[in-house]
Amino acid sequence: VLFRSGFLTQTHPNPNSTLSLSVTSTIGGALTEKPCVADYGDLGSYSVNCRLAAGEASPEETLTHLVNASPERLHLWLNYRVTF
Template sequence: MREKSGSRVRFGTMALLLGALIGASPAAAQDMTTSLVEIHQGSPLSDRARSLGNGGYELQNGTFVSFNQWYRARWVDMHVDLLTQITEDTGILWGFGTGEEGEKYRIEPSLKLGFVTQMHPNPNSTLSLSLTTTVGGKLTEKSCQADYGDFGTYSVNCRLAASQLAPEETLKYLVNAKPESQHIWLNYRVTF
């Protein structure tokens, strides 16, 4: 039995869209314009990483260890979205995310590619459809080495090192999350 690969479908879609863009005639390529659609910093995964910094624990000697220092970054994941217009009603959506990294987590850089088209059912209305897919941008949490004295040193989930769980059990709770990778928008607008 063969397993279907979501990443193959995404790469196939991206290759098809890129082929359409590159395969445009030289005359059409001269008329293409690229516009900035949006720039923003932060994402749901950035917020999730920051929320991992809530709390802390107390060491055996009474020193409090805050998680906050491990889950903040000097640079927050920035996303740039662009639109390259192919015809009056069709364009390629594309962009990227820079990623971010803190001491105990990492968000990978990402690449976005998509397609947008619109039609006008009547002079006062517009029906538009856009599809985008994102590759990369995964959030992964890093482990720590914890010294349990006479019991030894173990690789553990930093946030759960002082919990009732066995050290090796804490690794199951490391965050490993993907961003929303595919979006479809259908919009109908009527002006009066």
């Protein structure tokens, strides 16, 4: 589950310019890979990283590449625009 919340404000320092500030925060949305079981025929079944199971790495080695990543939590944008 991913939830985003944010805030935006802008002002005009003079008639031909705009200064804006935007802040967003992300809650949730982590990417977590879990192992699965792959059947290698005569070699037997192994717990593997499903994403890498068909590659050349050994089943044990694929497990070292499981991803557990959090999203970027906070974005801040400051923008100054002048028109002429």
